[in-house]
Amino acid sequence: MANILKTWFLAPALLLALSGCSSTPSVDHSSRYTLKQDRAPEGNFDVSELADAEPRYEAPRRAGNKSPYQVWGKSYRVVDSNDGYVARGTASWYGQKFHGHKTSNGEVFDMYSMSAAHKSLRIPSYARVTNLDNGRSVIVRVNDRGPFHGDRMIDLSYAAAKKLGYQSRGTARVEVAAITVKPDGSMFLAGEPFDPKSGSVMAKPAQEPVEPAEPAVESSRKALFVQLGAFGSPEPANAMFARAQRELDEPVRVRQVSTSNGRFHRVQVGPFVSEDDARYAQNLIESKGFGNSIVLTDTH
Missing domain, CATH: 3.30.70.1070 (Sporulation related repeat)
Incomplete structure (x- = not known):
């Protein structure tokens, strides 16, 4: 009888495990995340000594730059070049739910790093993000795609959002200016020569x-x-x-x-x-x- 009960309890778990391993391109891959809702890390993460991302030249890559691409039935295009890009919109942040999972270009997302996700900037790349409400600015490395809901323009890592001072509110009005780096090391912010x-x-x-x-x-x-x-x-x-x-x-x-x-x-x-x-x-x-x-x- 004990063996029968043991088998009865294990069967649903086995079925659940098998269903989790099988997936097709049409399946919602959010099921791979342990958390259903995103959240901030536990404790009081201190960002006062956290440095900005350091822009450097990175050779163009194919990973993460397919264009056009589709998410939830909507099509998006990646820009041919980040040169001169500057735009204003709404920023949000992502944290613990995605921490440790792969980004769109195959890197591992770290909510404690200065990184970001953008729908159309080429990746990897760099951008200066300025909170229009308080004037604070950070430099982030863009290595992921998103956000794909609402009117949000960019998703910052939790650390970057905290440095900009909007982690508790969830969103902020920002200006995003692309930083492009040439092979010789020269840098440009929204098309203008720039000293980081x-x-x-x-x-x-x-x-x-x-x-x-x-x-x-x-x-x-x-x-x-x-x-x-x-x-x-x-x-x-x-x-x-x-x-x-x-x-x-x-x-x-x-x-x-x-x-x-x-x-x-x-x-x-x-x-x-x-x-x-x-x-x-x-x-x-x-x-x-x-x-x-x-x-x-x-x-x-």
């Missing part, structure tokens, strides 16, 4: 016309500034400007610069009369949470 160490777009002086609102005499005056960031749209620049005004004692401005690749909004502190003064101010500024600043000479 400073986090700022490096403008080309020869291509920058003098702003019409500035008198000719004023346009020749140069001074040192601490630049907090440079943005392709005014929203993140204004958000950072407002935060800087609240938290810093020095004058803050948003300088609009037109280049051959569009208009950029530079958030700058200053001017300063000497490099020593600017460097001293930069240290104070970064101690208040404004990372990735750069000292530069600009029109006063």
Whole structure:
């Protein structure tokens, strides 16, 4: 009798195991995940010392770049090139449910890394994501596809979302600017030369016309500034400007610069009369949470 009962209890488990091993392309593969609902990791994961992804040249790959591709009956296309890509939309995040499972290009998803999923950017690649509500920015490595529900534009890893400050809300309004890296190591943010160490777009002086609102005499005056960031749209620049005004004692401005690749909004502190003064101010500024600043000479 015991053997009969044992067989009776094992039979459903055996059937369940067999059904889990069989799958076809039309089956919903979400069944392979242990969790039905995504969630944050347990405990208080500290991201204060977590560094951004470091952009580097990676040769084009076939994995994850099939175009067009279909998900849940809807067709999507991968861009031919990430060069110049910049867009605004809604970001969400993914975490424990997908942790340890493969991404679209065969890598393993790590919710503690600075990574992201995007529907159309070529992978692997890099992007700067800016929270339009608070001005915070991170650099992530795009190595997955998604998100495929609602109007969401990009899925960040839990760690990246926490650095941007929206992990508790679930979504945020963001600007996504692609970072492309050439074989020689040169980098471009949304088509503009870019220095990841400073986090700022490096403008080309020869291509920058003098702003019409500035008198000719004023346009020749140069001074040192601490630049907090440079943005392709005014929203993140204004958000950072407002935060800087609240938290810093020095004058803050948003300088609009037109280049051959569009208009950029530079958030700058200053001017300063000497490099020593600017460097001293930069240290104070970064101690208040404004990372990735750069000292530069600009029109006063």
